[in-house]
Structures are given as C-alpha cells and as structure tokens.
Amino acid sequence: MSTSARGIRRALYRLAVPSFIAWALGCCASLADDVVTLTPQAGGRGSEKLSGQVIDYGARELRLRLATGRERIVPAGEILRVETKYCDEHAAGNQLFADGDFRLAIDKYRATLETDHEVRGWVRRQVLSQIVWCWRALGKWDQAGETFLNLLGRDPKTRYFDCIPLAWTAAAPSRDVERKAQAWLAKSEQPAAVLMGASHLLTTDRRALTLAQLKRLADHDDPRIAWLAEAQCWRDSAPRAAAQELEQFRRRIESSPQSLRAGAYFVLGSALANSQPAEAALALLKLPILYPRERALSASALLASGGCLERMGQSQQAAGLYRESLALAGSPADVDEAQKRLKNLAAEKQSR
DSSP states (O other), X not given: OOHHHHHHHHHHHHHHHHHHHHHHHHHHHHHTSEEEEEOOXXXXXXXXXXXXXXXXXXXXXXXXXXXXXXXXXXXXXXXXXXXXXXXXXXXXXXXXXXXXXXXXXXXXXHHHHHSSSOOOHHHHHHHXXXXXXXXXXXXXXHHHHHHHHHHHHHXXXXXXXXXXXXXXXXXXXXXXXXXXXXXXXXXXXXXXXXXXXXXXXXXXXXHHHHHHHHHHHTTOSSHHHHHHHHHHHHHHHGGGOOHHHHHHHHHHHHTSOGGGOHHHHHHHHHHHTTTOHHHHHHHHTHHHHHXXXXXXXXXXXXXXXXXXXXXXXXXXXXXXXXXXHHHTTOOHHHHHXXXXXXXXXXXHHHHO
16 A cells, blocks of 8 residues: 555544444433333332334333434333423423423424424334323313324324313213214224214214114224223113112222223212212222312312202312312313302301
8 A cells, every 4th residue: 555545544544433433322312211120029129221213112012222323122011201302393292291381382292293303213202192181181082092093003002091181071062073083983994083983973963873883892902992981881770770880880999900990980979979978979089189180070070079068068178179170270160169169168158
C-alpha cells in the first residue's frame, strides 16, 4: 500500500471511529430508555428491574431488547409496570386526562397518532385506549365504541380490553347510541361489536333479541367476551334473583379477570341495595376505589352506595358520597339526582 493510501486510510479511520463510537453510544442509550419492573416473586427480595427497549407489549408478553442487544421475552403476568419516554403531545394528553379535561386530551392524543413523533406500535395502541376512556368519560358511547373497534382491529388480543364501552346501568340509550348499537349488533363477524351493541340495547324494546345474543356470546372461545356476556346476562336477571343466586354471582365475579369486574360489581351492588344495603355499598364502592377510570359508572355507584348508607341511617356519610359523585360529573340524570338528595338531606337537617 502506498504512503498516500495509508495516509488516506488513517484519516478516514480517525473520522469514522469517533462517529461509530457516538452512534454506538447513542444506540445503547436508546436501548436503555425503557424500564420494566417485574412483580416481586414469592420469597424474593424485591422487584427486579430490566432496562432496554420495549419492542412490543401485548396481552400475553413483553419483548424487550436489552442494552447488550439480546432480546428477552417477559410474560405479561410478571410485569408490575413499564416506564418509557413519551413525545410531548402524548405527555400533554396524559396530563390533561389526569386533570379531567378529556376533550383537550383527545386532541393531544390524536396529534400523537397523526404525526411521526410516536412510531412505536405498542405505545400507539396505548394512546387509542386512552382516547376510548376519554370518550367514555364524556358520555360519547358511539365514538368510544368505534375507537375501541379500531384498537381491536390493530390488536385482537389487546391488553386494553377493559376499556370496552359497555352499558351497565338501567338508563336507556340516547337515539344516536341506539342507532350505533343496532349497527354493532349486526356485525356478527365481530363478537366484541355484538357484545357492545347488545349491552346498550338491553334496556330497549329489543331486549329479547339482545339477551339471546348475550347468551350465545357467553359460550364464546374468547374468555373476555364470554365473561362480560355472562355478566350482562346477570345484569338482566339480578334484580329478580334470590339471595342464593346473588351469592353465586358474587363468587363468579371473584373468579373472573380482575380488570373486567367493574360492571359486574355495579350489577351485584345494585341488586343487593334493598335487601343487604351494607353488602351492596361494599360492592359499589369497589368501583371508585379500584377502577377510577370508570368515571361515569363510578359516579352511579357512589350515588347508589349513598342511598344504601341513607337506608342504614348514615346520612352524613351518604352526603359525602353524593358530593363525590357530583365531582365525577357523571350522567346528567345522576348529577340531578345527587343534587336533589343533597338538598333533601340539608332540609332534613334544618328541620330537626
């Protein structure tokens, strides 16, 4: 090799090596951006933390690329939490969601999906689930349902199945929601759509048809759909059920997936309200405590549990629950009823 060639090679080497090192360090840094905390094992000393880059995170497992470049698969059931960095729009959306400003949160979440600032598939699915929760909090069940079906189309085994917008109260759906529910009910190739439609039509004149659909879905291969369909059947029968049957339902709830129990607790508590108000209140209060994202249903549960406490002579505690229900800004009917009950309690107190 000539002297000039060696000189050129050394010059290129001096330029390339620092660039390669910077690139390699940058890769290592990006691989260490995510932190996965595992649940403490029995007899273990504490939670294990793994650092790397989450490749995907689904209902069954998380795939993590470690800083060494090796890939590790972690069962979803062993994961306590996942910490990652979000783009500015996503972070702003999360803050607005926490503040209860759901309309602006939707705008930020949509901006996250409409730009190339967030390209990770598992995070984009997470954003879609948050949009579903926003629509639900706003009482926009038709938009919530369509967004959920979009999420399910991207990931049929989604770990965010708990955001499915089902109806659990005795309230009749609005005309827009009823029309949308009828369209969902016709999507026989999409059992989750049928489940949503049936839940919203169960309190209409289509009860017999929807109940038949729910009983069929209760035997579905997907255990999530089967359980929620079964719980919807209980929603129809629980008000007329005997104490022994309600105890059977309570045991069934405790054996179901924990993330999918909120609606069933509401059904159970509502059915027990007259005969066993103390047990009913315990079931109903699980919603605001264990399922805070179920804002509308939690507002209804607080209202119902307040009624249970009134029957037990605990008016002061009942008033506190009515105020908490108002703070969640549930359905207009729940807001009106909570205000009415607070006025009645105040008038009773003055008349003593």
